[in-house]
Amino acid sequence: MSGTYTPNNQEEISQFIYDSYQANKPIEIVTFNSKPIGRSIQCSQTLDLRKNSGVIEYAPEELFIKVKAGTPLIDILEILKSKKQSLGFEPVDLGYLYNGKSNYGSIGGVTSCNLSGPRRFKSGALRDHLLGFTAVNGKGECIKSGGTVVKNVTGYDLSKLLAGSYGTLSVLTELVFKVVPEPEYAETFVLYDLNPKKAMEAFSVAMKTSLEVSGACFYSKKNTEFLRLNDIDSSKSVTAFRIEGPKKSVQERIVSLTKIFKEIKEKTVLELYQSNLFWKITANLECFSNSQNLVAKISLPPTETAGFISQFCEDDIMDINNKYFVDWAGGLVFLEINDKDPSYLILEKIKKFCKEKGSHITIIKANDNLRRTGFFVSTSDENIKILAAKIKQSFDPKSILNPGKIYAGI
Amino acid sequence: MSLIMPEPDQLTLDNSESIIADLRKISKNVLSEEEEKAVYETDGLSVHRQRPIAVVLPETTKEVSEVLKYCYRNNIKVVPRGAGTGLSGGALPLKDSVLVSLGKFNKILDVDFDNRCVITQPGVTNLSITGAVQHEGFYYAPDPSSQIACSIGGNISTNAGGVHSLKYGVTTNNVLGIEMVLIDGTIIRLGGKNLDPEGYDLLGIMTGSEGLLAVITEITVRILKKPQSVRAVLIGFNTNDDAGNCVAEIISSGIIPAGMEIMDKPLIIATDNFAKAGYPRDVEILLIVELDGTESEVDTLINRVLEIAKKNKASYNRASESDEERLRFWKGRKAAFTALGVISPDYICMDGSIPRKKLGNVLNEIASLSKKYGLSVANCFHAGDGNLHPLIMFDSNNAKELKKAEAFGADILKYCVKVGGVLTGEHGVGIEKRDLMCEMFNNDDIQQQLSLKKAFDEKSLLNPGKVFPVLHRCAEEGRVHIHKGKTRHPDLPRF
Ligand SMILES: Cc1cc2nc3c(=O)[nH]c(=O)nc-3n(C[C@H](O)[C@H](O)[C@H](O)COP(=O)(O)OP(=O)(O)OC[C@H]3O[C@@H](n4cnc5c(N)ncnc54)[C@H](O)[C@@H]3O)c2cc1C
Ligand SMILES: Cc1cc2nc3c(=O)[nH]c(=O)nc-3n(C[C@H](O)[C@H](O)[C@H](O)COP(=O)(O)OP(=O)(O)OC[C@H]3O[C@@H](n4cnc5c(N)ncnc54)[C@H](O)[C@@H]3O)c2cc1C
Numbered sequence: 001m002s003g004t005y006t007p008n009n010q011e012e013i014s015q016f017i018y019d020s021y022q023a024n025k026p027i028e029i030v031t032f033n034s035k036p037i038g039r040s041i042q043c044s045q046t047l048d049l050r051k052n053s054g055v056i057e058y059a060p061e062e063l064f065i066k067v068k069a070g071t072p073l074i075d076i077l078e079i080l081k082s083k084k085q086s087l088g089f090e091p092v093d094l095g096y097l098y099n100g101k102s103n104y105g106s107i108g109g110v111t112s113c114n115l116s117g118p119r120r121f122k123s124g125a126l127r128d129h130l131l132g133f134t135a136v137n138g139k140g141e142c143i144k145s146g147g148t149v150v151k152n153v154t155g156y157d158l159s160k161l162l163a164g165s166y167g168t169l170s171v172l173t174e175l176v177f178k179v180v181p182e183p184e185y186a187e188t189f190v191l192y193d194l195n196p197k198k199a200m201e202a203f204s205v206a207m208k209t210s211l212e213v214s215g216a217c218f219y220s221k222k223n224t225e226f227l228r229l230n231d232i233d234s235s236k237s238v239t240a241f242r243i244e245g246p247k248k249s250v251q252e253r254i255v256s257l258t259k260i261f262k263e264i265k266e267k268t269v270l271e272l273y274q275s276n277l278f279w280k281i282t283a284n285l286e287c288f289s290n291s292q293n294l295v296a297k298i299s300l301p302p303t304e305t306a307g308f309i310s311q312f313c314e315d316d317i318m319d320i321n322n323k324y325f326v327d328w329a330g331g332l333v334f335l336e337i338n339d340k341d342p343s344y345l346i347l348e349k350i351k352k353f354c355k356e357k358g359s360h361i362t363i364i365k366a367n368d369n370l371r372r373t374g375f376f377v378s379t380s381d382e383n384i385k386i387l388a389a390k391i392k393q394s395f396d397p398k399s400i401l402n403p404g405k406i407y408a409g410i
Numbered sequence: 411m412s413l414i415m416p417e418p419d420q421l422t423l424d425n426s427e428s429i430i431a432d433l434r435k436i437s438k439n440v441l442s443e444e445e446e447k448a449v450y451e452t453d454g455l456s457v458h459r460q461r462p463i464a465v466v467l468p469e470t471t472k473e474v475s476e477v478l479k480y481c482y483r484n485n486i487k488v489v490p491r492g493a494g495t496g497l498s499g500g501a502l503p504l505k506d507s508v509l510v511s512l513g514k515f516n517k518i519l520d521v522d523f524d525n526r527c528v529i530t531q532p533g534v535t536n537l538s539i540t541g542a543v544q545h546e547g548f549y550y551a552p553d554p555s556s557q558i559a560c561s562i563g564g565n566i567s568t569n570a571g572g573v574h575s576l577k578y579g580v581t582t583n584n585v586l587g588i589e590m591v592l593i594d595g596t597i598i599r600l601g602g603k604n605l606d607p608e609g610y611d612l613l614g615i616m617t618g619s620e621g622l623l624a625v626i627t628e629i630t631v632r633i634l635k636k637p638q639s640v641r642a643v644l645i646g647f648n649t650n651d652d653a654g655n656c657v658a659e660i661i662s663s664g665i666i667p668a669g670m671e672i673m674d675k676p677l678i679i680a681t682d683n684f685a686k687a688g689y690p691r692d693v694e695i696l697l698i699v700e701l702d703g704t705e706s707e708v709d710t711l712i713n714r715v716l717e718i719a720k721k722n723k724a725s726y727n728r729a730s731e732s733d734e735e736r737l738r739f740w741k742g743r744k745a746a747f748t749a750l751g752v753i754s755p756d757y758i759c760m761d762g763s764i765p766r767k768k769l770g771n772v773l774n775e776i777a778s779l780s781k782k783y784g785l786s787v788a789n790c791f792h793a794g795d796g797n798l799h800p801l802i803m804f805d806s807n808n809a810k811e812l813k814k815a816e817a818f819g820a821d822i823l824k825y826c827v828k829v830g831g832v833l834t835g836e837h838g839v840g841i842e843k844r845d846l847m848c849e850m851f852n853n854d855d856i857q858q859q860l861s862l863k864k865a866f867d868e869k870s871l872l873n874p875g876k877v878f879p880v881l882h883r884c885a886e887e888g889r890v891h892i893h894k895g896k897t898r899h900p901d902l903p904r905f
Contacts, residue, residue: 395861
């Protein structure tokens with residue numbers, strides 16, 4: 001066996017993996033290959049899952065949807081939209097990042113990366129919305145966990161483990177997601193011209209209110225020109241707060257925000273249409289559209305973010321000037337790293353910062369060289385790596401599923 | 411009642427004295443007298459009792475690590491314990507085990523409003539976390555009814571839920587990090603004050619692992635700001651079906667209430683007698699719906715809920731006019747278990763989860779099973795998320811009644827699975843539902859979970875005999891669900 005195999009259903013997937021298990025042959029798992037994420041791997045066989053596609057059951061009144069893992073995410077979003085529902089983790093379209101065009105990829109691919117959008121800090125990550133799954137492990141066995149109900153503690157919560165495992169533990173075949181009602185209405189409150197430190201303070205103030213902010217991001221003044229929205233002045237830094245809910249309640253809360261930030265002169269409010277556009281652009285990382293450099297995401301305790309920015313993103317005195325933006329009310333920084341320095345000294349420095357400040361970095365866009373040789377996640381605890389290796393072995397004893405995708409040698 | 415547990419290890423039992431002496435070298439809090447151990451012989455599932463070799467109450471993570479390392483080297487079983495309020499027997503000691511109680515890990519370590527989190531030791535009670543942050547208007551969202559007593563470590567281990575989980579999630583959605591000790595003594599820290607730890611989601615797998623994978627010694631949880639306005643409504647119905655339909659319609663209309671609970675007549679009366687909650691006594695089913703947000707939002711939503719209730723033939727409604735009144739509505743519901751204790755000498759509490767639209771169905775099935783077994787039942791449900799707690803009443807002085815009650819409970823859970831639900835929504839599998847696991851999972855599913863267990867604990871020393879059917883039991887009883895008449899890969903190992 002070599003080349004690409006494109007099975008039609010779970011039975012065929014299971015048979016293929018069983019045969020590969022018997023023959024000790026590793027497999028690279030892809031669906032639409034929209035997310036060249038993780039370390040690159042060399043396998044003679046590719047398992048292409050795009051044909052295992054389609055909605056199995058959608059129960060709007062039960063708030064769940066059950067789909068085959070190869071289903072294009074965009075199809076799922078459209079079906080949910082017809083019932084005014086959506087996926088609570090606010091799916092991210094990384095197509096812009098990789099080649100400048102929309103490409104949500106498959107639900108299986110997105111699940112394997114545990115990708116969540118701007119609403120994450122309020123509504124949870126993708127893994128919080130995955131209710132259950134069926135998958136094929138590295139021995140070709142079909143396994144399942146979870147179900148279609150939200151409250152479930154029957155056995156280990158394997159859904160959590162498989163979300164974000166980058167196809168290294170099992171091949172997902174069916175997924176059940178919790179769905180949520182679409183917000184009735186939304187507006188975005190914008191403060192202009194704050195410096196990063198002030199912006200982080202503004203996040204902290206807003207997050208200590210009961211205004212239920214459901215999006216909070218910051219674009220520095222050098223990274224706003226791509227925000228081509230009528231109602232945004234893109235010559236200044238933008239600190240934005242999203243408020244969602246029934247219209248009257250949204251407007252009352254916007255008034256409250258205006259009062260809280262009354263001493264800040266320059267501000268504006270984006271109404272529904274512009275607001276939705278703004279958060280779509282943000283979720284999809286459009287500021288890095290077609291980037292030719294590395295892009296990393298760094299998850300931090302919000303109080304460490306201002307310090308991180310002055311060290312690695314922007315600092316006039318130190319002449320540091322990298323393209324970046326901050327999401328999750330200060331909890332997440334997306335940073336572009338110049339690809340010209342082949343030693344990636346800055347990555348080592350960021351890793352050190354992360355270790356000291358309880359943070360971590362994940363490279364989401366890398367060149368081929370770094371994907372072959374570099375790190376993808378920054379785990380420095382050897383004991384975690386040992387445990388990760390044992391977990392990998394418990395699902396995939398011969399290490400044939402995406403070997404080395406997350407950690408070299410695992 | 412006879413309960414099959416893993417065969418006690420004779421060598422360990424013979425060495426009890428020296429094991430106790432060795433443990434005393436590690437920790438100054440080792441209990442070995444019978445009367446001292448009696449306190450720990452059972453948890454909230456009190457029909458089962460067993461004393462361990464010794465109870466250790468370590469005071470530091472290092473002590474936990476040393477105790478575990480010692481047990482690992484000497485092949486001694488370990489059972490972790492929080493506050494012992496668990497309802498599935500998860501903290502039941504084994505005869506040849508050392509019970510590790512986290513009772514002395516009772517300090518909150520850091521309250522961090524800027525990062526909106528609290529770092530705490532696992533023995534701290536659920537309610538104390540809210541207690542430590544409420545002066546700034548914050549709270550910790552998951553609120554099990556046992557919150558005054560249960561420990562946050564136990565909550566993580568059982569993935570506890572509460573009446574507000576519908577909107578704010580269960581424990582797993584509210585934990586940011588933990589420190590844990592593996593059975594060989596290795597100390598590992600996962601996550602922290604930032605979101606979504608990298609690599610495999612070990613935090614996710616630890617949550618709800620019922621003490622089988624590691625001992626949790628420190629926890630970081632996120633805290634939320636209290637909503638501006640909260641109101642609750644009581645809605646009464648005459649039939650199960652009307653109540654069930656009302657719940658389904660509220661959810662499908664796009665409203666996510668902060669909480670939505672159901673009680674049936676026996677509990678309405680029992681809780682109202684007990685807590686003077688002001689419930690209507692002439693309805694068959696009572697629904698409590700709580701809504702939160704800004705004032706105008708809450709008022710709008712209350713009106714929408716009342717409209718839906720009217721459409722579904724509600725015979726009673728009352729919206730809370732003050733926070734005092736709202737809390738009184740909850741006082742009854744939260745005292746459900748205690749109130750029932752007043753009217754029945756013993757009861758067992760079941761915990762299935764079902765699709766919301768099957769609520770009416772399942773209530774009717776429970777009623778007919780109640781007739782079949784000749785045992786009374788009272789029901790309280792986390793209706794919003796389809797999590798039911800039928801309380802089966804019996805008299806433990808009558809040995810036959812306990813057996814009947816357990817069979818009744820098992821039938822309810824099997825019915826839950828049959829209508830698309832699961833065996834346990836929040837109380838965990840423990841020993842109680844262990845032997846029903848094959849109703850939900852097939853051999854490959856269970857085998858996969860067991861291999862994951864081995865990745866953490868290859869000697870199977872940590873809380874053995876819990877969650878999974880004891881070796882071979884599933885297969886021997888012929889209950890392995892064989893897919894399409896054959897097992898798929900007969901050459902692969904089975905349990
Ligand atoms: C239009 C296009 C543009 C591209 N641009 C680039 C580029 O700029 N640079 C570059 O290096 N490569 C590029 N590629 C190649 C690309 O990396 C891979 O083809 C891609 O990873 C596949 O698909 P997806 O969108 O469905 O999710 P995937 O990206 O397929 O998968 C994402 C992750 O999830 C895993 N996964 C997917 N489905 C499952 C499942 N059912 N169960 C378990 N795990 C699963 C995968 O193994 C992978 O780890 C491009 C490919 C295309 C088609
Ligand atoms: C009156 C009453 C009402 C209840 N209401 C609810 C409710 O509304 N929602 C709900 O979810 N539950 C409820 N419960 C069940 C129970 O309170 C929860 O399961 C709770 O999470 C158990 O916590 P505990 O500290 O008592 O744990 P224990 O009972 O001591 O232990 C529970 C399990 O966790 C393990 N464990 C405990 N601590 C640790 C640790 N630090 N490290 C590793 N493993 C550990 C034990 O081994 C055991 O398997 C209720 C119980 C009672 C008695």
